Structure formats: C-alpha cells, structure tokens
Amino acid sequence: MGVESLLAGLEAAGEITRLRLLALIGEAELTVSELVAILGQSQPRVSRHLKLLVEAGLAERQREGAWAFFRLADGPGGALARDLVARLAPADPILVADRARLEMTREARRRQAAAYFAERAADWDSIRALHAPEERVEAAVMAMIGEKPIRALLDLGTGTGRMLELAAPLAERAIGVDQSPAMLALARSRIEQSGLHNVQLRQGDIYAPPVERDAYDLVIIHQVLHFLDDPARAIAEAARALRPEGRLIVVDFLAHDQEFLREDFAHRHLGFTIREVEAFLTDAGLSSVQTHQILPAPGEPGKLTVAIWLARDMRFFTAEPPAETPTRHTAEIA
Numbered sequence: 001m002g003v004e005s006l007l008a009g010l011e012a013a014g015e016i017t018r019l020r021l022l023a024l025i026g027e028a029e030l031t032v033s034e035l036v037a038i039l040g041q042s043q044p045r046v047s048r049h050l051k052l053l054v055e056a057g058l059a060e061r062q063r064e065g066a067w068a069f070f071r072l073a074d075g076p077g078g079a080l081a082r083d084l085v086a087r088l089a090p091a092d093p094i095l096v097a098d099r100a101r102l103e104m105t106r107e108a109r110r111r112q113a114a115a116y117f118a119e120r121a122a123d124w125d126s127i128r129a130l131h132a133p134e135e136r137v138e139a140a141v142m143a144m145i146g147e148k149p150i151r152a153l154l155d156l157g158t159g160t161g162r163m164l165e166l167a168a169p170l171a172e173r174a175i176g177v178d179q180s181p182a183m184l185a186l187a188r189s190r191i192e193q194s195g196l197h198n199v200q201l202r203q204g205d206i207y208a209p210p211v212e213r214d215a216y217d218l219v220i221i222h223q224v225l226h227f228l229d230d231p232a233r234a235i236a237e238a239a240r241a242l243r244p245e246g247r248l249i250v251v252d253f254l255a256h257d258q259e260f261l262r263e264d265f266a267h268r269h270l271g272f273t274i275r276e277v278e279a280f281l282t283d284a285g286l287s288s289v290q291t292h293q294i295l296p297a298p299g300e301p302g303k304l305t306v307a308i309w310l311a312r313d314m315r316f317f318t319a320e321p322p323a324e325t326p327t328r329h330t331a332e333i334a
C-alpha cells in the first residue's frame with residue numbers, strides 16, 4: 001500500500017465511531033438503518049462516517065434494490081481494516097455492547113426471513129413434492145463437485161443461498177448473485193446462520209452478472225434456467241466467468257408436461273432435454289459434458305426428473321474446442 005493511501009486509511013479508521021463501524025461491518029453486511037439502530041446515532045452522522053470509510057477504500061457499498069449494504073472492502077484498504085479490527089480486544093465494553101445489538105439485528109432478520117418462508121411454504125412444498133427429494137439431488141451435486149478445494153465459487157440465481165451453504169465450505173471465496181432483494185435477504189440470513197464468512201451476495205441479472213470474467217473455478221446454476229427467456233445467453237455469461245479449466249454445473253428439470261408450473265410458478269420452460277442443455281454448454285465454448293439424472297422413485301407417478309449437467313472450460317487442454325465433445329451420462333433412481 002502506498003504511503004498516501006495508508007495514511008488516508010489510518011486517518012479514516014482513527015475515530016471511535018468509524019472504528020466501531022469497521023468492527024461491525026467486519027462481522028456482517030449491514031444497512032445504514034441497521035447501523036443507526038446498533039450505534040444509536042443519527043442517520044446523517046452514520047452516513048457521513050460510512051462515506052469517509054468508503055472514500056478511504058476501507059469499506060464498500062453494495063446496492064441491492066432500494067437498500068445498500070456496507071461491508072469491508074476487498075482490496076488493500078479492506079485488508080488494512082481487517083488488520084485493525086483484529087487488534088481490538090473482543091472484551092472491550094463498547095464492542096461487547098455493539099455486538100449484543102448486532103445480534104438483536106440479526107435475530108430480527110431471521111424472524112423476517114422465517115415469516116417470508118412461512119407465507120410461501122405451501123408453494124415451496126408443492127414444487128418440492130414434484131421431484132425427487134432435495135437430499136438426493138444435493139448429494140448428487142456435491143458428488144459431482146468432488147472434494148477438491150475451490151478458490152472461487154459463483155452461484156448464479158442463488159435464491160435462498162442453499163447451494164452456497166453446501167459448496168462454500170469447499171471454497172476460499174464464494175459469490176451469490178440473484179435479481180431479487182427478497183431472495184437475497186433470505187440468503188443473507190441463511191449464510192449468517194451457517195457462520196460462513198467467505199460468502200458475498202450481490203444483486204444482479206444473470207444475463208450481466210456483476211462479477212469478474214475468467215475468475216471462477218466453479219459456477220453453479222441451480223433451478224434457475226427454466227425461469228429464463230434466453231437460457232443459452234445465461235450459460236454463455238456463466239462460461240465467461242469461468243477461469244481456464246473451470247467447471248459449470250447446471251441443475252434443472254428434465255423436459256416435462258406439468259403445464260401448471262407456467263401459470264402458477266412463472267416457469268417459462270417445462271424443463272429441458274439433455275441435448276438442449278448440452279448444446280447451450282458447447283455453444284458457450286465448454287466441453288467434456290457429463291450428465292446425471294435423478295429419476296423419480298418407483299411408486300411416485302407424476303414426479304419430475306432432475307438433471308445435472310457438468311461441463312468444463314478446456315482452454316488449458318486445447319487451443320480449439322474439440323469437434324466431438326466427449327459425453328458421459330448416468331442416471332439414478334431411489
């Protein structure tokens with residue numbers, strides 16, 4: 001860090017409210033109104049302090065619909081802030097009181113998230129009842145991911161963050177993107193409850209994901225494609241986020257005839273054939289496609305089959321994509 005920026009960072013952090021703010025946003029992503037409630041100071045005052053922290057590169061502001069969340073920055077300023085916060089004695093009475101009020105804020109979030117779920121419980125359950133149990137699908141996804149550590153993970157259309165909860169423990173850092181602030185609020189609550197500190201959530205469109213290119217070793221698109229008017233474009237965007245040798249996992253329904261999902265649940269596509277998604281993946285420049293199907297258990301008529309497609313960015317292996325893409329198909333039933 002240059003002398004100028006180190007001095008600017010130290011100056012910004014060198015004030016009691018700003019130091020408390022850094023400690024708080026080091027624990028959780030928080031809105032101005034949450035920080036106002038925790039610190040017991042006026043909104044303009046808290047906003048002014050936050051602005052100084054952002055200008056000095058210690059904190060960053062992430063817009064999400066009508067809300068904005070503050071967290072420690074990613075770059076060297078954020079690293080300085082983390083160093084400073086790590087030096088604070090956790091038993092300091094000011095910090096103890098701040099943490100207690102932070103816990104109350106988190107509890108309020110958890111209650112809100114639970115109320116949202118309770119309202120929609122019937123919807124979730126009726127969709128779940130249509131396909132093989134979630135645990136089987138999740139076990140198959142995790143088996144395909146394997147146990148190799150992941151540097152950077154991206155979950156597109158993260159919804160309530162379930163895929164992040166499962167796979168982020170394998171990753172150094174993980175990003176979840178969704179267009180819906182309500183879903184992101186649920187994801188935020190779930191991630192906090194899981195104690196995952198390596199996850200960031202961002203509001204954004206799957207067609208223009210707010211993420212770096214060539215940066216992720218694993219991208220997941222789980223039960224999102226059937227909502228989209230242009231699934232091929234979403235896959236092409238996901239492929240751009242992959243680093244060489246990175247993997248893309250797509251999970252969706254196999255083509256089905258449950259028309260009511262269109263009217264009642266805004267599904268645009270009644271699932272996809274294996275070939276359709278394979279074509280999206282190879283058109284996006286990926287190859288080595290493997291698929292796995294999770295078939296309805298015997299005695300469960302009308303249940304949908306869930307399919308998993310795994311493809312790889314082959315830039316390290318070959319300059320040109322192979323003419324014939326090697327494919328492997330497996331299927332399981334309960």
Ligand SMILES: C[S@@+](CC[C@H](N)C(=O)[O-])C[C@H]1O[C@@H](n2cnc3c(N)ncnc32)[C@H](O)[C@@H]1O
Pocket residue numbers: 156157158159160161162163177178179180183204205206207221222223224227228
């Ligand atoms: C059925 S949920 C699946 C969530 C999550 N992947 C999971 O499986 O638990 C579909 C998610 O896709 C998100 N979504 C739909 N269209 C999107 C778009 N164009 N950009 C980003 N997210 C989108 C919705 O907001 C919703 O959270």
